Amino acid sequence: MATHSDTETPAIIAVMGSTGVGKSTFINTVTRNHTLPVSRALNSCTKEVQEVRLKWGDEQRPLLLVDTPGFGDSSMSDTDVLRIIAKYLVKSHMAGTKLTGVIYMHSIIDRKVEGSTRRIFRMFQELCGSRNLNQVVIATTWWDKVDAPLAVEREGQLCSDKTLFKPMLDLGATMVRHEMRHDHGFSSAQNILHYLLQYKTMDLKIQKQLVNEKRSLPVTNAGEVINHDLMQNARQCIDRLEAVQEELNSTKDGAMRRFLLEERKELQAEKKVIGKQIKNLSKSLNERSFFSRLLGL
Ligand SMILES: Nc1nc2c(ncn2[C@@H]2O[C@H](COP(=O)(O)OP(=O)(O)OP(=O)(O)O)[C@@H](O)[C@H]2O)c(=O)[nH]1
Ligand SMILES: [Mg+2]
Structure with missing residues (x-):
């Protein structure tokens, strides 16, 4: 055999x-x-x-x-x-x-x-x-x-x-x-x-x-699926923060203000996490050079 x-x-x-x-x-x-x-x-x-x-x-x-x-x-x-x-x-x-x-x-x-x-x-x-x-x-x-x-x-x-x-x-x-x-x-x-x-x-x-099209990772279709949601999350978080801030500016009610301040704190923490993820992403954007080196370009 x-x-x-x-x-x-x-x-x-x-x-x-x-x-x-x-x-x-x-x-x-x-x-x-x-x-x-x-x-x-x-x-x-x-x-x-x-x-x-x-x-x-x-x-x-x-x-x-x-x-x-x-x-x-x-x-x-x-x-x-x-x-x-x-x-x-x-x-x-x-x-x-x-x-x-x-x-x-x-x-x-x-x-x-x-x-x-x-x-x-x-x-x-x-x-x-x-x-x-x-x-x-x-x-x-x-x-x-x-x-x-x-x-x-x-x-x-x-x-x-x-x-x-x-x-x-x-x-x-x-x-x-x-x-x-x-x-x-x-x-x-x-x-x-x-x-x-x-x-x-x-x-x-x-x-x-x-390799063939020499794209960087974030602009491959797979990379875009992950990034798309991240960018959407960032936009939603920023919009919600702005809305909470507006409400805070327009209310004097103590209980409501405490509630909104808590929400703002949570959103700010979320924004920080998303910011870190976006920073990570730009690290991978720089991988154009990694892949270029690998490709000998
Ligand atoms: N009962 C049961 N346990 C499973 C099964 N498949 C995996 N496990 C258990 O699940 C645990 C994790 O399994 P891994 O093989 O390390 O899982 P993995 O997908 O390689 O995980 P990562 O390396 O973290 O991505 C181990 O304790 C396995 O014994 C299953 O079909 N049934
Ligand atoms: Mg494993």
């Missing part, structure tokens, strides 16, 4: 998603060892992109699984996480190594899908590009901790809601249950990889935009 040599370019599959959904656990399960740290604590765990090499199937095909930091991280903004992933994708694109598939993990335990998470879904779609979505598997996790009927109901909503996974599924992405109840999820993980490995390699939309 023909075997694949060690020097052969490996198939690459990246794993992305929010923090704590089980990305590193998935990779550890496939490799049947615990190379990657996982955390039971409330803090996010993976801070950098990490590659894990293994041999796949009877043919011993070289395979590279790419673990990524989770969105909604307890110590990094989503922009920071996107920047870390984008850097990795640019480097690998320039090294001539291409992805064969992407797994997006989502925990079925989440009782609500917040606006920030829905934004990550949209960002992820833009990161991949519509044409590549047939090489995307959306894997739901944590089935063992939710009542089956409830989990199935949530899964149905995830599939049918236009602000959740419906747009990606309509464009060819596949949604599967990654259940850990049987063999700790080993065969489930194998099925997902097996499905993705049938495809040829692809260029993600964000790779094309960063």
Whole structure:
């Protein structure tokens, strides 16, 4: 039987998603060892992109699984996480190594899908590009901790809601249950990889935009999704601050003034946080030079 040599370019599959959904656990399960740290604590765990090499199937095909930091991280903004992933994708694109598939993990335990998470879904779609979505598997996790009927109901909503996974599924992405109840999820993980490995390699939309079109991260479509909301939040916060100030100027009622002063304090704190995020963003704007250096321009 023909075997694949060690020097052969490996198939690459990246794993992305929010923090704590089980990305590193998935990779550890496939490799049947615990190379990657996982955390039971409330803090996010993976801070950098990490590659894990293994041999796949009877043919011993070289395979590279790419673990990524989770969105909604307890110590990094989503922009920071996107920047870390984008850097990795640019480097690998320039090294001539291409992805064969992407797994997006989502925990079925989440009782609500917040606006920030829905934004990550949209960002992820833009990161991949519509044409590549047939090489995307959306894997739901944590089935063992939710009542089956409830989990199935949530899964149905995830599939049918236009602000959740419906747009990606309509464009060819596949949604599967990654259940850990049987063999700790080993065969489930194998099925997902097996499905993705049938495809040829692809260029993600964000790779094309960063490398071929030489865009900077904030003006890629994925970057814009994250920035758009940030700018909108900033505008809303400033408008509300102005309105509160006007009300304060026009009322003499003691109780009302105390209430408004409290609200102003909260809004000022929120403005400070948004300001920090915008500063972070301009840091990534300067990455034009980082990518230019990388491109040798
Ligand atoms: N019960 C249960 N626990 C899970 C499942 N998937 C992951 N876990 C646990 O969830 C915790 C976090 O898992 P990780 O693999 O570190 O999650 P991650 O997505 O890599 O998180 P970040 O690195 O922070 O982005 C660990 O304690 C895992 O054992 C699952 O399907 N069911
Ligand atoms: Mg992790």
